[in-house]
Amino acid sequence: MDTIHALAAQLRRARRILVLTGAGISAESGIATFRDAQDSLWARFRPEDLATPEAFRRDPALVWRWYAWRRGQVAAAQPNAAHRALVELARRRDTVLVTQNVDDLHQRAGSVDAICLHGALMRTICSVTRLEIDADWLAANPGEPPRSPHHADGLARPGVVWFGENLPADALDRANAAATQCDVVLAIGTSALVYPAAGLPGLAQRHGAWFAEINPQPTPLTPAADLVVAQPAGLALPAALAAWEEA
Ligand code: OAD
Numbered sequence: 311m312d313t314i315h316a317l318a319a320q321l322r323r324a325r326r327i328l329v330l331t332g333a334g335i336s337a338e339s340g341i342a343t344f345r346d347a348q349d350s351l352w353a354r355f356r357p358e359d360l361a362t363p364e365a366f367r368r369d370p371a372l373v374w375r376w377y378a379w380r381r382g383q384v385a386a387a388q389p390n391a392a393h394r395a396l397v398e399l400a401r402r403r404d405t406v407l408v409t410q411n412v413d414d415l416h417q418r419a420g421s422v423d424a425i426c427l428h429g430a431l432m433r434t435i436c437s438v439t440r441l442e443i444d445a446d447w448l449a450a451n452p453g454e455p456p457r458s459p460h461h462a463d464g465l466a467r468p469g470v471v472w473f474g475e476n477l478p479a480d481a482l483d484r485a486n487a488a489a490t491q492c493d494v495v496l497a498i499g500t501s502a503l504v505y506p507a508a509g510l511p512g513l514a515q516r517h518g519a520w521f522a523e524i525n526p527q528p529t530p531l532t533p534a535a536d537l538v539v540a541q542p543a544g545l546a547l548p549a550a551l552a553a554w555e556e557a
Contacts, residue, residue, distance in 0.1 A: 313539045318550040318557035320494055320520055320537070327405045328492035329396060330510050334499020334525060336415050338390040338544040341383060345501050346527060362473045366437070370465055374455040377468040381431055389419035392498070395547035397421050402554070406488035410500060410507045412470045425481050425488075427507050433469030436460040442469070482506060489513040495521050498543050502529040511535075 321327065333343035343350045355376070359365050366373045397420040399405055407424045409416055412431040416424045434443045436458035443466050447459055458464030471477055485507075489495065495514035502508040511521050511531055522537040523529065524546045532538055539546045 313537060314546065314549045315553050315557050316537055317522055317524075317539055317546070318553040320522065321399065321403065321550060322554055322557050324403055324492075324494040326488075326492045326494075327399065327403050328488045328495045328510065328514055328519070329399070329405060329407045329498060330496065330500060330507060331396075331407070331409045331411060331416070331498045332500025332502075332507075333411060334501075335392050335409075335543045336387070336390070336411055336413050337499065338392065338542060339387040339413075339415055341387055341413055341415070343499075343501075345503070357473055361470075363475060366465075366467060366472070370467075371454045374467075377431065377470070378454075384413040384415070384431055387413070387415065389415040390544045392543035392547045393419035393421070395551055398551055399547070402551075406484075406492070408485040408488065408507070408510060410504065425485050427471070427477050427481050427485060429468075429470035429478070431468065431470060434466050435469045436464040437467045438464035477506065485510055486513065489519075490517045492517075492519050495519045496524060497521070497529075497531055497535075498524045498547070500525070500529070501527075502531040 337343050344352045360373055360376050393415050396407060407416060407421050409424050409426055410428050412428050414430065414432055434448055435441065436443060438458065438461040441460045443459060448466065455466040458466055489510045490513065492514050495511045497511050515521050520536050522539060523531055523535040524539045524543050526540055526542055
């Protein structure tokens with residue numbers, strides 16, 4: 311059996327599926343990944359200048375503008391065949407989608423209840439209280455960044471998780487619970503270098519799940535995978551759904 315049919319057979323047999331996605335699933339939408347390509351974000355920029363609380367304290371305008379640039383890129387992009395295939399998978403089987411991505415392409419493709427471990431690029435929060443700042447207020451209060459409406463010492467900041475910050479506890483709890491309850495786990499388009507997200511497939515495997523990785527490149531998780539589909543997600547996922555009936 312080829313790898314696509316093997317994947318389709320396991321998905322079809324599954325009762326509960328956990329899907330972990332990373333930047334690679336949005337690569338075919340034209341969104342730069344962080345690590346794998348020459349033009350990836352961490353090849354061009356230093357995370358410690360842009361994606362840490364210290365960077366924001368040092369130069370809030372620089373950080374604000376970098377995230378505004380990324381927001382613009384995401385707003386101009388469209389979900390791709392892999393995002394759409396995961397919506398279809400959730401129609402066929404009980405699926406929990408956990409993403410490290412801060413773009414909103416899963417949601418725009420139609421995935422509901424995606425667990426966003428690293429926050430959301432399109433959200434803005436107060437740097438002190440972390441309360442959400444709504445888009446209407448932001449449109450009426452320009453600034454790079456504007457002062458927070460929620461706290462006198464606060465600034466508006468992107469609603470993403472930076473290096474050195476904790477993941478949202480509720481999202482992590484739900485992701486861990488899903489890992490212990492699934493019988494199939496997929497890791498799609500992640501380099502599996504950033505924890506705790508990268509630990510989810512292993513946690514699921516320790517609870518008996520079958521694990522497939524979809525990624526054109528090997529990762530630290532590859533040796534432990536039960537199946538490796540070394541193809542772009544936008545090809546592999548629709549192909550697996552198309553092979554469903556034959557699997
Ligand atoms: P990375 O950029 O580290 O890894 C992207 C992965 O996607 C690589 O392993 C690529 O081989 C793979 N890839 C590229 N194109 C693909 C395609 N068409 N189909 C399938 N896979 C493809 O991105 P993440 O693993 O998501 O964190 O990075 C994890 C975290 O590190 C991010 O959430 C971000 C970053 O720093 C924060 O910002 C907190």
